[in-house]
Amino acid sequence: MTTESFRCVTKAYQNVHHFHAMTPISNMTDSDMEDFDDEDRSYDRSSDFMSIGGSDGDHDDDDCVSITSNMSHLKTTSKDKSATKENDISSPTNSDADLDSKTKKKRFTKSRTRARSPTVVVRIKKNRRLKANDRERNRMHMLNKALEKLRKVLPAFPDDTKLTKIETLRFAHNYIWALSETVKMLDSRDNNNMSLIASQAIAAASEALSAKPSIGIDVTHFPAINSPSSVDTYNSTISSSTTSSPPPPLNWDSEAKPKLDITSNGTDSADTSSRSGSESSFLML
DNA sequence: TAGGCCATCTGGTCCT
DNA sequence: AGGACCAGATGGCCTA
Numbered sequence A: 001m002t003t004e005s006f007r008c009v010t011k012a013y014q015n016v017h018h019f020h021a022m023t024p025i026s027n028m029t030d031s032d033m034e035d036f037d038d039e040d041r042s043y044d045r046s047s048d049f050m051s052i053g054g055s056d057g058d059h060d061d062d063d064c065v066s067i068t069s070n071m072s073h074l075k076t077t078s079k080d081k082s083a084t085k086e087n088d089i090s091s092p093t094n095s096d097a098d099l100d101s102k103t104k105k106k107r108f109t110k111s112r113t114r115a116r117s118p119t120v121v122v123r124i125k126k127n128r129r130l131k132a133n134d135r136e137r138n139r140m141h142m143l144n145k146a147l148e149k150l151r152k153v154l155p156a157f158p159d160d161t162k163l164t165k166i167e168t169l170r171f172a173h174n175y176i177w178a179l180s181e182t183v184k185m186l187d188s189r190d191n192n193n194m195s196l197i198a199s200q201a202i203a204a205a206s207e208a209l210s211a212k213p214s215i216g217i218d219v220t221h222f223p224a225i226n227s228p229s230s231v232d233t234y235n236s237t238i239s240s241s242t243t244s245s246p247p248p249p250l251n252w253d254s255e256a257k258p259k260l261d262i263t264s265n266g267t268d269s270a271d272t273s274s275r276s277g278s279e280s281s282f283l284m285l
Numbered sequence B: 001t002a003g004g005c006c007a008t009c010t011g012g013t014c015c016t
Numbered sequence C: 001a002g003g004a005c006c007a008g009a010t011g012g013c014c015t016a
Helices: A003-014 A030-038 A063-090 A101-112 A118-153 A165-187 A194-210 A231-240 A277-283
Strands: none
Touching (some): A118 A165
């Protein structure tokens, strides 16, 4: 188990309420038990211990999710439990049938407006917060997993430098843009005016992007990347060709991810100052 | 040591 | 009511 996953698992367990795993039920007060029921946790009276879901001790990166799943399971269980409670109310026993309607109404009202002491309310709120924290943690884990998938489909940097979140998004944005431009030009290969078309495409893209400041891709910086998809390289090659000869092939190794040349100069952006120029250019938004 | 990045917690808001 | 989403706050870790 990695340190990170250990931290993750440990934290998740820390964040569960003080009713945590292996808390002896016998040590609980009646109000505790009531609160516990309120918070939809399962427990096992027969074993006199409660748990928040099993763990085989062999955690991996998915363990945080599994913990959440376990808690979700508890939630499901609790829903069943609450449903059972409702059934208990709606389907009275024979002794209940002996009661007059007035009494029944009184009991029903009481069950719906159960008075709770301030300490119980605080505890309930605390548990809701913990559950919300768990969901939020899980949500962020899912987001990070998606981000990791995105990193894997992007060209790798020479030293396997892990892109930060913002760099990944910027890089992906520019990378898609580059591929789009390449496809546009490839679609026009049998046209002798490839150079004109390419420049028009870039101009159009530039105009469209400049019209949308929220995107703000810097087209003038983007071609600084010395990759086969570099519009600059591509376009200059096309410009120098007066015939209908095909543009330089995309010579990216089909087996390995293309390596970006980060040795050329470029303009650093504020939050990519620690990276090389061309890298910053490609990441710039 | 300062700054960047990240994970997590937290309260608010919106939606179902 | 509860869950999803969001943004601000906070603290830890790492690096120049």
